[in-house]
Amino acid sequence: MKLLNRSLIYLSAVFFIIIGVWSVIFYFNLKDEIRDSIDDGLDNNRLLILIKVHSDSTLLGQNEFGGNNFQIHPVSKEKALAYRDVFKDTMMYRLNENDLEPVRLLNSAFEHNDQYYRITVISSLVEEDDLIEDSFWSVVSLFIILVVSVVIVNNFVLRKVWNPFYDILNQLKTYRLDKNEKSIEINSNIKEFIQLQEAANTLINRSKEAFLSQKEFTENASHELQTPIAIIIGKLELLLESKDLKDEDANTIANVINIADRLKRLNNSLLLLAKIENKQFLEEETISLNETAKNLLSNYDELLAFKQIEIELDETKDLKVKMNPALADILLSNLIKNAIFHNKKYGNIRITFTSEEFIVCNTGNPLSLNPDTIFNRFEKDQTKKDSTGLGLSISNAICNSYNLKINYGFAEHQHCFKINFNNILAQV
Amino acid sequence: MKILIIEDEADLRETIKESLLKEKYIVETAADFTSAFEKISIYDYDCILLDIMLPNGNGLDLLEELKKNGKSENVIIISAKNSLDDKVKGLALGADDYLTKPFHLAELNARINAVLRRKNFKGKDCIEVENVVLDIQERTLTIDNINIHLNKKEFDILNYFLSNKNRLITKTALAEYVWGDHIDQADNFDFIYYQIKNLRKKLEESNAQIIIEMIYGIGYKLTEK
Numbered sequence: 001m002k003l004l005n006r007s008l009i010y011l012s013a014v015f016f017i018i019i020g021v022w023s024v025i026f027y028f029n030l031k032d033e034i035r036d037s038i039d040d041g042l043d044n045n046r047l048l049i050l051i052k053v054h055s056d057s058t059l060l061g062q063n064e065f066g067g068n069n070f071q072i073h074p075v076s077k078e079k080a081l082a083y084r085d086v087f088k089d090t091m092m093y094r095l096n097e098n099d100l101e102p103v104r105l106l107n108s109a110f111e112h113n114d115q116y117y118r119i120t121v122i123s124s125l126v127e128e129d130d131l132i133e134d135s136f137w138s139v140v141s142l143f144i145i146l147v148v149s150v151v152i153v154n155n156f157v158l159r160k161v162w163n164p165f166y167d168i169l170n171q172l173k174t175y176r177l178d179k180n181e182k183s184i185e186i187n188s189n190i191k192e193f194i195q196l197q198e199a200a201n202t203l204i205n206r207s208k209e210a211f212l213s214q215k216e217f218t219e220n221a222s223h224e225l226q227t228p229i230a231i232i233i234g235k236l237e238l239l240l241e242s243k244d245l246k247d248e249d250a251n252t253i254a255n256v257i258n259i260a261d262r263l264k265r266l267n268n269s270l271l272l273l274a275k276i277e278n279k280q281f282l283e284e285e286t287i288s289l290n291e292t293a294k295n296l297l298s299n300y301d302e303l304l305a306f307k308q309i310e311i312e313l314d315e316t317k318d319l320k321v322k323m324n325p326a327l328a329d330i331l332l333s334n335l336i337k338n339a340i341f342h343n344k345k346y347g348n349i350r351i352t353f354t355s356e357e358f359i360v361c362n363t364g365n366p367l368s369l370n371p372d373t374i375f376n377r378f379e380k381d382q383t384k385k386d387s388t389g390l391g392l393s394i395s396n397a398i399c400n401s402y403n404l405k406i407n408y409g410f411a412e413h414q415h416c417f418k419i420n421f422n423n424i425l426a427q428v
Numbered sequence: 429m430k431i432l433i434i435e436d437e438a439d440l441r442e443t444i445k446e447s448l449l450k451e452k453y454i455v456e457t458a459a460d461f462t463s464a465f466e467k468i469s470i471y472d473y474d475c476i477l478l479d480i481m482l483p484n485g486n487g488l489d490l491l492e493e494l495k496k497n498g499k500s501e502n503v504i505i506i507s508a509k510n511s512l513d514d515k516v517k518g519l520a521l522g523a524d525d526y527l528t529k530p531f532h533l534a535e536l537n538a539r540i541n542a543v544l545r546r547k548n549f550k551g552k553d554c555i556e557v558e559n560v561v562l563d564i565q566e567r568t569l570t571i572d573n574i575n576i577h578l579n580k581k582e583f584d585i586l587n588y589f590l591s592n593k594n595r596l597i598t599k600t601a602l603a604e605y606v607w608g609d610h611i612d613q614a615d616n617f618d619f620i621y622y623q624i625k626n627l628r629k630k631l632e633e634s635n636a637q638i639i640i641e642m643i644y645g646i647g648y649k650l651t652e653k
Contacts, residue, residue: 226508230530234443237533254646261600302581306619
């Protein structure tokens with residue numbers, strides 16, 4: 001949920017409660033005030049009528065309201081004296097509305113020429129349900145107006161206020177440690193945003209240092225190990241060429257060279273793994289995996305012919321992904337090499353491209369491998385002692401670095417590796 | 429042919445030197461930045477082997493200096509760093525090749541040979557030994573002017589052998605050359621043996637004046653008849 005929407009929800013809830021409570025209180029206050037002023041008016045009318053009665057006694061004969069807003073009935077003295085002024089609400093038939101409508105009336109008594117009378121003065125009252133309805137709609141429209149204005153304020157003013165925040169966010173999103181980019185900069189004089197910028201820059205600098213020192217370490221480790229291995233191999237190769245060497249000794253030396261070579265491959269593979277895990281391969285390009293696989297296969301034409309392995313390519317779909325070209329190469333070549341070297345004579349390899357998957361299946365050892373440990377480091381076929389056992393771990397590390405799923409399965413005498421590329425497919 | 433080795437590790441420097449002397453090159457060495465700088469400013473070399481990490485300086489700076497004088501195209505960088513950045517930088521500065529340590533001496537010979545060929549036979553990249561001519565650009569083999577068909581791997585293997593004439597090539601070095609970088613399963617010697625068998629047969633049938641000797645259990649050696 002976006003920050004703007006979240007604040008909108010909170011504000012709407014608060015408005016709802018405040019306006020709800022406020023409108024109830026306001027309604028009762030308003031009603032009281034209206035009553036008060038109507039009662040004052042009724043009292044005033046009564047006094048005016050009583051004054052008028054002195055000059056115009058015909059008024060005493062006004063027994064019905066008729067067109068007027070009062071009526072007078074003679075009453076006995078006892079009754080009149082017992083009378084208290086009473087204001088009350090009642091219903092009365094209205095001709096124009098053809099219905100009973102609420103009225104406010106005042107009952108009172110007076111004495112005129114030793115005669116006692118009861119007087120009733122009325123005034124039409126605001127229709128309560130109308131009032132409630134009207135005020136309800138006013139309140140609703142007030143609420144809507146408030147929410148709409150909050151949305152507008154949010155969208156225009158707040159967005160402007162939060163602009164530096166989104167600016168920092170965007171810069172952080174695209175920031176790449178390996179690219180030696182400048183620190184994050186925003187244009188704002190708001191204290192919190194400046195603090196955020198400083199905090200982000202501190203964090204970036206620390207990660208950069210860690211990234212660089214890690215990178216340096218892998219490279220230094222490489223240097224430190226590679227040079228001695230180079231010396232071993234070089235010296236042994238020279239020794240092997242010396243004239244007075246016994247056959248056995250020559251064989252031993254050749255054997256040691258072979259072992260030094262294994263050491264070298266092991267070191268290279270471990271360094272490659274470290275580099276993948278340190279995410280040092282960041283350049284990305286759109287790559288057709290079909291092309292990559294076909295290029296790789298062309299390297300093995302002669303070997304495939306020699307081993308009489310048949311290749312079946314099912315490329316009805318062109319699988320295009322966005323990834324580092326070197327990693328794509330290593331990933332596919334490890335799997336393809338695997339399928340060739342662990343194959344048997346007269347075997348076959350089937351490579352399938354679907355719209356999001358790369359599948360390579362091969363014949364080979366008739367036993368299934370353990371899918372839980374097959375990608376572990378140094379997990380290898382014990383009969384192939386020259387293998388480093390890191391090939392599949394490297395493929396796995398590459399998949400992990402792109403959040404790809406790699407699966408191994410054994411079915412119908414075929415070993416199958418399947419990679420799903422759906423989260424790095426190139427947009428077509 | 430004069431070759432300069434710029435390498436700080438004494439053992440490696442001497443090993444390379446010894447190997448190159450067997451190829452009848454004139455070899456000079458430099459162990460650090462300053463002496464290397466001095467040598468490249470005074471003398472001309474047919475090929476320079478340049479280590480990037482040097483005491484008191486960076487090999488890439490030397491390369492830049494060479495580029496200024498238009499002499500960078502015969503440089504082979506030998507570095508323990510298999511770093512893409514350095515590779516790209518080095519090649520952009522005009523270096524001819526980039527070889528990652530550790531390497532087989534045969535591999536180094538092949539690379540030096542390629543540089544010298546490119547330098548000396550401008551435009552025409554061929555290896556000629558006796559009646560055998562291997563055209564690297566066209567990827568063709570002619571013996572006594574007759575074209576002989578080779579498959580890709582046979583061609584690569586013969587190229588490697590011709591660049592290491594009279595030198596012993598171990599099976600391991602050959603396997604690595606055939607299968608390239610980060611190969612995990614270089615144990616497929618049967619295939620290489622088969623390719624060489626075919627190659628020897630083709631050479632013999634065409635009466636080539638070279639022969640690939642097999643040194644049992646160790647490797648091979650190409651010699652003139």
